[in-house]
Amino acid sequence: MATIRKMAQTDLVQCARIEESALDAWSMEQLEEEFENPVAQNFVIQNEERIVGFCSFHYSCGEASLNTFTIHQAMRGSGWGKKLLSHCIAYFKEKQAHMIYLEVRSQNQSACALYEKLGFQQVQVRKGFYKKPDDDALCMILNLEESSC
Ligand SMILES: CC(C)(COP(=O)(O)OP(=O)(O)OC[C@H]1O[C@@H](n2cnc3c(N)ncnc32)[C@H](O)[C@@H]1OP(=O)(O)O)[C@@H](O)C(=O)NCCC(=O)NCCS
Numbered sequence: 001m002a003t004i005r006k007m008a009q010t011d012l013v014q015c016a017r018i019e020e021s022a023l024d025a026w027s028m029e030q031l032e033e034e035f036e037n038p039v040a041q042n043f044v045i046q047n048e049e050r051i052v053g054f055c056s057f058h059y060s061c062g063e064a065s066l067n068t069f070t071i072h073q074a075m076r077g078s079g080w081g082k083k084l085l086s087h088c089i090a091y092f093k094e095k096q097a098h099m100i101y102l103e104v105r106s107q108n109q110s111a112c113a114l115y116e117k118l119g120f121q122q123v124q125v126r127k128g129f130y131k132k133p134d135d136d137a138l139c140m141i142l143n144l145e146e147s148s149c
Pocket of ligand 1: 021022023068069070071072075076077078079080081082083103104105108109110111113114117
């Protein structure tokens with residue numbers, strides 16, 4: 001059964017392991033810094049006792065930005081990411097946020113498809129933003145005042 005909750009310090013090691021499989025992966029030090037950051041909102045999704053994925057936002061002045069979002073490599077494509085992000089959208093709506101912003105590699109088909117499915121719209125392209133491998137960043141926004149998620 002899926003449980004979604006705020007990240008705890010004791011989750012950091014498991015999250016760092018999950019993160020290793022992603023491009024542009026955050027290091028353990030970055031995850032620890034974000035954990036301490038007062039504007040950060042960090043969430044994990046777990047199946048029974050095992051953490052399946054996590055995501056981290058900054059939130060201030062009614063604007064949330066998604067900074068990292070990773071599901072365990074072996075668990076991708078089974079709905080965990082959609083559950084986690086949908087929960088976070090509902091959380092920020094309840095806080096009366098008016099938008100969520102994110103950047104995604106243009107070649108990241110699964111993430112782009114998920115964001116579009118949840119109502120994010122592309123607002124800008126940053127050419128050559130990512131390295132290793134080179135890629136453009138798609139800047140996307142979910143307007144929470146219009147969203148029906
Ligand atoms: C992106 C990521 C978080 C999505 O999580 P996930 O659990 O794999 O996604 P879900 O199974 O919840 O899929 C939700 C939707 O995304 C889309 N999707 C998922 N995998 C896909 C794939 N391989 N190809 C195309 N679309 C895909 C589908 O629209 C899917 O909806 P559907 O199942 O109703 O058709 C996950 O793949 C991941 O951790 N990737 C590596 C890190 C990363 O790229 N993070 C995003 C950085 S911006």
